[in-house]
Each structure stands twice: as structure tokens, then as C-alpha cells.
Amino acid sequence: MTDISPLDRLNDLIKQAKALGADGADALFVETASLGVSFRMGKLEDVERSESLDIGLRVFVGKRQAVSSSTDLRPASLAALAERVVGMAKTAPEDKYCGLADAALLARDFPALDLVDPDAPAAAVLRARAEAAEGAALAVDGVTNSEGAGASWGRSRVALATSDGFAGEYAGTSHSISVSVLVGEGTGMERDDDFTSARHAADLDAPDAIGRNAAMKALKRLNPRKAETCAVPIVYDPQVASSLLGHFAGAINGASIARGVSFLKDRMGQRVFAEGVTIIDDPHIVRGLRSKPFDGEGVRNARRVFAEDGVLTSWVLDSTSGRQLGLASTGHAARGTGGPPSPSITNLYMAAGKLPPKDLIADIRQGLYVTELIGMGVSGVTGDYSRGASGFWIENGEIVYPVNEITIAGNLKDMFLNLTPANDLVFRYGTNAPTLRVEGMTIAGA
Secondary structure, eight states: OOSSOHHHHHHHHHHHHHHTTOSEEEEEEEEEEEEEEEEETTEEEEEEEEEEEEEEEEEEETTEEEEEEESOOSHHHHHHHHHHHHHHHHHSOOOTTOSOOOGGGBOOSOOOOOOOOSOOOOHHHHHHHHHHHHHHHHTSTTEEEEEEEEEEEEEEEEEEEETTSOEEEEEEEEEEEEEEEEESSGGGOEEEEEEEEESSGGGSOOHHHHHHHHHHHHHHTSSOBOOOSEEEEEEEOHHHHHHHHHHHHHHTBHHHHHHTOOTTTTOTTSBOSOTTOOEEEOTTOTTOTTOOSBOTTSBBOOOEEEEETTEEOOOBOOHHHHHHHTOOOOSOEEOOTTSOOEEOOSSEEEOOOSBOHHHHSTTOSEEEEEEEEEEEEEOTTTOEEEEEEEEEEEETTEEEEEEEEEEEEEEHHHHHHTEEEBSOOOOOSSEEOOOEEEEEEEEEOO
8 A cells, every 4th residue: 555645646637647738637546466275186276466557547648549557656657657658749640639627527425335345354364265266166076186275355445636626546355265166077077166256255245155166057958959940038147148249348348339239239229139128337336346436537436228129328438439429427447557448248137037947948848047157159231140168958948958169159139129027136246137048049069
């Protein structure tokens, strides 16, 4: 930790930039610390700790901007940073859309989000978590090897100031436990994993539960079969269902819309999902993995519905992409110290549906339950979708045997319109979705 207030440093840096000829500026301070332990086959593999301090400055000279950062926070180095960035801005090409956020949109009150766990665990505590997770997995009959277990802790502190008067900071912690194991022998081996992550250690799943779950998931994958090429309903397990939300988020990103490279670019106000589907982004979820009290430009953020009853209602915008589209920022700017902001979601999720997963698949005569996706054969421009997959075959409404080495294909525009969510939404990741059923996709198999 530093002995000088981060906001004081940032405001001093902005004043220096303005004295050198900047018309406006903002500055970002990021401090991080992390500790991680790796454990494999009953032995400690490594302990890693890292700490960093970084400060970034963005300045505007007319409609020109420049950004640079430094890890050297001595006054002389920061003075040199200000001089360097202002000089860069004076020679940069003009960008009519650049600039600070609209002052009327800046956050003035910051919600309490409970993002900081005050207890920083020692390496011995993390070792015990990793050891317990792997030990529980190895104790399951049929587990033959381990790819290791890990436990980690991290803390970050972010401060942002602008020449328009915004000043704010927040901190957050993270804890995680993960384990990956193998079952079977020789060419018949299979692997799977499990993990848990949370802002507060008290919200983590128990390490032994993580280990047992990883083992049971791997055992279920033994003796997989091949699937024939066919068109059938595909059901996405929650651990992979969130990937469809990721594709949606990319398609409504303001930068993509402004460039005209999204398959949803002309669909505002139109139905893009099936009736009843609602998608929400909420940066103010208490203890949320991606929660934050304001965005990367100091703009106030809030819960926002991006698809309501299947209808597209908003783009994901920062100030620059908003100006390009003639719209206001939606409070979704994200940034690091070394570059300008860009639009990004926070805690994105699809609201739960009405049916339990068992009922969602009950009428499927032949289908696929997907638990793992491989590769990234997805076009954000056309919506064409093709990914390697593995999971379990469905017959007459029941999951009957594992399958692998298949490809599932479709187009996201059709997939979204033929999607049904189950009622099992759990907030486990940064982006969350319940079990999802998608009609009319194609499996390329044996």
C-alpha cells in the first residue's frame, strides 16, 4: 500500500497535464496483490505472490488524445509522464468522438457493495484449501491421476479522477479454489474439473465438495461414444450456457455496432430472443464478482435490461461509442492504465425460466446435453456458430451416455430465437445463465 492518497496523486498529475497545455485529462490508479498455491498428487508445487502499482494518464488537446502509464510513482517520474503524454496528444491524429464523459452523467454517490473480505489468508490457509480439494477428489474410487489443485487470493484497489471534478475509488478481494483430475487408464482416460470463486472466503463452496464434484464429473465421462450427424435439440449445462450470453454481449457492444460489424447491428427494438427471455447487467450486485460502484470513466452505473421479453432494448456503451451512435454512455466503460476506455459488461445474466431442467429435456427423443465447448468458431459479423463439444446423449428425455469429438453448429440469430431457459439460475461466474435448450441445431459427428 502507498502512504499518499491515490486520489491526491491523480489530481496532482491532472493539474500538471493541464499546466502543460492539456484541455482535459483523467488518471487511473490500480494497485493489486495476489497469493496463490498449487498442489498436486499430495505435494506442494509452488507458492506465488505478486504485488503491483500502476498509474495511467489520458489527456486531451482539442480533439486529440493520448494515453500512457507508469509503474514508477516518484514525483519526478510522474512529472515526466505528464510531459510525455501531453506531447503525444499534441501530435496525435484528431478523433472527433474522443473526450471525457458527459459531466452530467458522472457518479456522485457510490453504493456499498461489500466487495472486500478483510481477512487476507496466509499461504498455509490456501495450501489447506488446495490440499483438501485434491484429497477429496483422489479419494473417489476410479480417480487415477491429478492435474493439480489450486487456491488463490487477490486484492485490488482502483482510483479514478478527472479534470471535470470526478474522484472515486473502490477495492475488491477475490478467493478461489480449483481442482482437475483424471479417471480411467491409457487411451480411455478422461478428465474434468471444478472450481469455486467468491469475493469473500465465507461464500466459497467447501474444498472437499469441489474435489468430489470434479471426480464425479470425470467418472461420468468414461467410455464415451460418437454421435451421428443429425439435427436435434441441444441443451447447454449452466457452466457452458454463459458462453451464449458472451456472444450476445459481443454483438451489442457499442464499438462493434459503431463499426457495423455485428449480426445484431440493425435489430434494436426488435425480437432477438424467444418470448420470455430477459437479459440483465447489474454492476451493483452485493459481493458480485464483477461489481463496481462506477464505470471506467466515472459514469454512474446501474442495473440495465438489455433484452426484455426477447426484445433488444440497449447497446453496451462507453462515452466514445455512444457519441459515434448519437447516444449517451450506458455506464459500461472499462479500462486499464495503458489505454482508453472501451465498452464492457459487468454482472451479466439471463433471468431464470419456469421449467426445471428435468422438465426442459423430458420431451426430447434424441438430443445432446453439452458440458464442454472447444474452440471459438463463432462469427460476430454473421452469427455463424460452430464449436467442438462434448457432453451426454439424451434419449426419450433421459441422459443415457457420454459423447465426445463432435461439432455443434447453427447461427446465433436462430439459436437465440429458439432458446428456452430453465429455472436453475445460480450466480457462480461473472456471466451467468441457467440450463438452456436450443432447438434446431446440427451435430456433425461420426
